[in-house]
Amino acid sequence: MELSTVPYIRWAKYEGLMGEHRLTASAVSPIDWSDIGLDPATLKLTEFSPYGPSEVFDRLQEDWGVDPSGVVLGASASHAHFCFGASLVKPGDVIIHEVPGYLPLVDALSMLRVKTVPFQRRFDESYRLDVEQLKKTVIENDAKLVLLTDLHNPSGVSLDKKTLLSIVEMCEVTGCHVLIDEMYRGFLDPDPGPACLLHPRIISVWGLNKIHGISQVRFGWGCATPELADRARRVFDSTTLHTSCLTDQVARAAMTHLDQLTQRGRRYAQEGWGIFSDWLQQQDLAVIPPDGGLICFPEVPQEIARDGDHFRELCMEQGLNVTPGRVFGASQHVRIGFGLEEAQLKPALDILAKVLNPS
Numbered sequence: 027m028e029l030s031t032v033p034y035i036r037w038a039k040y041e042g043l044m045g046e047h048r049l050t051a052s053a054v055s056p057i058d059w060s061d062i063g064l065d066p067a068t069l070k071l072t073e074f075s076p077y078g079p080s081e082v083f084d085r086l087q088e089d090w091g092v093d094p095s096g097v098v099l100g101a102s103a104s105h106a107h108f109c110f111g112a113s114l115v116k117p118g119d120v121i122i123h124e125v126p127g128y129l130p131l132v133d134a135l136s137m138l139r140v141k142t143v144p145f146q147r148r149f150d151e152s153y154r155l156d157v158e159q160l161k162k163t164v165i166e167n168d169a170k171l172v173l174l175t176d177l178h179n180p181s182g183v184s185l186d187k188k189t190l191l192s193i194v195e196m197c198e199v200t201g202c203h204v205l206i207d208e209m210y211r212g213f214l215d216p217d218p219g220p221a222c223l224l225h226p227r228i229i230s231v232w233g234l235n236k237i238h239g240i241s242q243v244r245f246g247w248g249c250a251t252p253e254l255a256d257r258a259r260r261v262f263d264s265t266t267l268h269t270s271c272l273t274d275q276v277a278r279a280a281m282t283h284l285d286q287l288t289q290r291g292r293r294y295a296q297e298g299w300g301i302f303s304d305w306l307q308q309q310d311l312a313v314i315p316p317d318g319g320l321i322c323f324p325e326v327p328q329e330i331a332r333d334g335d336h337f338r339e340l341c342m343e344q345g346l347n348v349t350p351g352r353v354f355g356a357s358q359h360v361r362i363g364f365g366l367e368e369a370q371l372k373p374a375l376d377i378l379a380k381v382l383n384p385s
């Protein structure tokens with residue numbers, strides 16, 4: 027087995043931070059302690075709870091009616107994702123994953139000597155998930171697990187109700203599990219809630235990283251049936267002891283401010299998209315409008331650049347950073363994050379316009 031270099035994460039940690047102007051972010055800008063009513067001087071270094079603070083379980087139950095015994099809080103959303111995914115497959119099993127997609131989640135599960143099979147979400151089909159085709163791929167490969175994101179990272183396209191019901195039918199017919207990363211779901215207004223409520227073989231993962239302005243705290247969880255969560259907890263117990271006590275205290279405080287934080291995050295998304303879509307009207311750039319969130323995934327115009335990496339090079343010559351689509355498995359694209367304050371977004375878009383319209 028080839029150990030993945032996890033290209034997106036390495037890119038995000040170094041190249042992603044370059045440039046005076048950046049359209050690379052997929053999370054809203056950070057909040058302050060006061061936004062969650064927490065005085066950092068009161069943080070304790072001695073807290074301990076076996077599986078995380080009860081306030082988080084309570085809030086998830088209150089908001090979505092999920093059974094707390096079906097919830098596993100991870101050291102991060104990816105950790106929760108791994109705990110559920112790893113508890114459902116054995117070496118040699120097939121996992122199907124979307125491309126373009128958030129591939130670090132696939133890289134983690136690949137270490138279990140499973141076979142990973144890509145499934146295309148096509149730009150020319152507006153990144154719609156073709157569930158009929160997906161079902162055929164599951165059956166042909168006898169796949170045990172399907173990995174999806176909703177909203178789709180990198181395009182921001184959502185799984186609508188009809189698509190979700192087709193996924194439910196696919197679970198029924200094939201017996202496979204579907205693990206959905208729903209980190210960006212809260213950008214939808216109203217939030218349709220976790221897909222795990224639709225079927226016992228669907229697992230939803232989300233957390234506090236994207237919309238709530240506490241992205242560096244990296245707190246996330248997975249929700250499913252109590253039986254699946256019990257299996258996931260075995261992976262949890264073998265990959266960490268318990269969640270960080272500092273993270274727990276921040277997460278607990280965030281639970282009493284979730285609505286305000288969500289409204290704030292949605293405001294970034296709406297205002298950013300407003301500015302970006304106005305700008306787009308003057309540009310010759312093919313973009314599938316996202317259903318929510320802070321990102322979109324246009325195709326690079328061939329007359330401007332060979333591929334997304336080349337396009338980024340041209341942007342970087344003018345001090346602007348964008349994310350090359352290669353790291354999501356689609357090299358002809360770039361991911362553009364528009365969830366910035368106007369004062370940062372407008373100058374960045376001016377540069378992008380210059381790259382798209384060389385004189």
Ligand SMILES: Cc1ncc(COP(=O)(O)O)c(C=O)c1O
Nearest residue numbers: 102103104128179207209244246
């Ligand atoms: C779809 C998706 N899932 C998971 C993550 C990572 O979350 P965490 O750092 O909590 O694992 C990201 C990016 O931050 C993401 O875009």
